[in-house]
Amino acid sequence: xxxxxxxxxxxxxxxxxxxxxxxxxxxxxxxxxxxxxxxxxxxxxxxxxxxxxxxxxxxxxxxxxxxxxxxxxxxxxxxxxxxxxxxxxxxxxxxxxxxxxxxxxxxxxxxxxxxxxxxxxxxxxxxxxxxxxxx
Numbered sequence: 001x002x003x004x005x006x007x008x009x010x011x012x013x014x015x016x017x018x019x020x021x022x023x024x025x026x027x028x029x030x031x032x033x034x035x036x037x038x039x040x041x042x043x044x045x046x047x048x049x050x051x052x053x054x055x056x057x058x059x060x061x062x063x064x065x066x067x068x069x070x071x072x073x074x075x076x077x078x079x080x081x082x083x084x085x086x087x088x089x090x091x092x093x094x095x096x097x098x099x100x101x102x103x104x105x106x107x108x109x110x111x112x113x114x115x116x117x118x119x120x121x122x123x124x125x126x127x128x129x130x131x132x133x134x135x
Contacts, residue, residue: 015027026041033084038076041060
């Protein structure tokens with residue numbers, strides 16, 4: 001589910017170009033919370049992982065696997081950032097819940113038409129149909 005921050009999310013800043021000290025462009029996003037600004041900076045590495053792998057987004061998302069090893073500054077870097085975090089982690093709005101439910105209905109229909117199996121690490125021979133996971 002997307003995090004909707006409305007006016008509290010600043011536009012993604014233009015990437016900072018590489019320099020003598022930093023070989024990669026830097027992506028930055030700021031969250032202007034009432035308790036203060038949270039800043040998230042990530043290296044834009046643009047590596048080619050090959051077909052089938054995810055690609056690095058061209059902006060900094062709040063939750064993204066690419067952020068962790070490439071971060072220059074994590075969104076939460078210390079105790080002073082914790083009071084600001086509560087403004088990002090809010091209950092979903094009615095519209096977000098409706099969108100999520102609609103999306104899960106579409107995924108469930110897809111799963112009913114195209115059964116997919118999920119391998120469970122501790123029980124490798126047990127499969128679970130996708131629609132059963134979404135109920």
